[in-house]
Amino acid sequence: MSGLVTIVYYAMTAFAAVLLIWNFIRGKRWQDEVLYLIVLIPFLLRILRLK
């Protein structure tokens, strides 16, 4: 059961990362883009199983 929950959490993390990348691409203000990028980094590190 806990293994399944972990998989769901990784899927949620990937989904959030996609949303952040999408917002980064669609963003108009440079401040927003920097914000999306900073928030994105820990999501990517978790998906890549680095931290």
Next chain:
Amino acid sequence: MMKTRKALFAFIGAVLIVFSGKSFYGSRRLKEPVVAGPGITKVRKLSEFFQGIKGSINDANVYVLEGKKPGGSVLLLGGSHPEEPAGRLATWVLTENAVVEQGRVFILNSANRSATTVTRLGGAYPPDFTIKTPWGGQKFRMGDRWSNPLDQWPDPEVYVHYPTRQELAYVDVRNLNRAWPGRPDGTLTERTCYALTKLIDAEKIDIVIDLHEAELQYPVISAIVAHQKGADLAAMASMMISGSEGFEIGIEYSPEALRGLSHREIGDHTGAISLLLEAPEPFLDATRGRTDRELLLTGKDPFVVRAGKRGLLFEKIDEKGWPIDVRVGRHTSAILQILEVWSGEKPDRGVVLTGVPRYNEVIKKGVGAFLRDPSKADKGSLHFE
């Protein structure tokens, strides 16, 4: 213009991920050598006692030292909380130097190996530290109090301890010293405790000594925390240490209402006496300054000293700090005194060790003097944590 800006930001982000990712990857996979000392007779795996952790990161090495004369059995746990490195270093010193004359000693240098592969998230801890040795130096992973989220994730809203159902802080679901006695179908941390409980039962362990360090603002410090079964042993050892080793150590009785801790659950659920040793580690204090390798190894911090002057600490500190040699020496001497008292009281279940440096010797020579050079080790005696 906008596309160029986005490309530049994306490049900077990629560089940050590569650099940070490389550091995290290297830290998680750093191989820490252990040169089996003259007393090691076997190196087993923890999964031999419970298959449920086989192949996991917590399938730790169990170093076994056996004496020629039959006697009792002792389990020494280093690395229950790897961010308290004196515990791991003390077991390392024993693994590489101790010889058992009577009885048996089981040693884990990394009781929660997963927790050795991560540092406190957002804490800006150093990923590793190096102990100077006569042959150069040996690098160790810094580690954390909790299992790595890469190995056990997510945390629940509230951690419900098994089997008492006591509600504990959510993050302690990954705390090895809140998961005793463990369960076979639980989380990785619970399964690790279960495997250790099975080891204690299978090998008829008489005493378990769990090695820790504590911040100076924590009231349980410089102490032997004892289950009621080991209260007399701890009291006698405390007196012997204070009288002959050159440092003071108190006794704390394991509270019955606080569940999941080794000093409580091992004593309740197995035949062993459970003791936990706490040494002072200013690195962990909330009022510390820069959290770097120097603070970790010297235990010197002006902010913690200032807190002490204002009466906010439960242990003294001055400009000399709490160097790692002092903290490791406290553990080695406390272990020796506990075993000497035990062996005096129960000669047929005695555990007699030689070759282990005491407090004054560790301080005089430095802990690095008791680490063996892996480049000169026989292939069969070299192991990795």
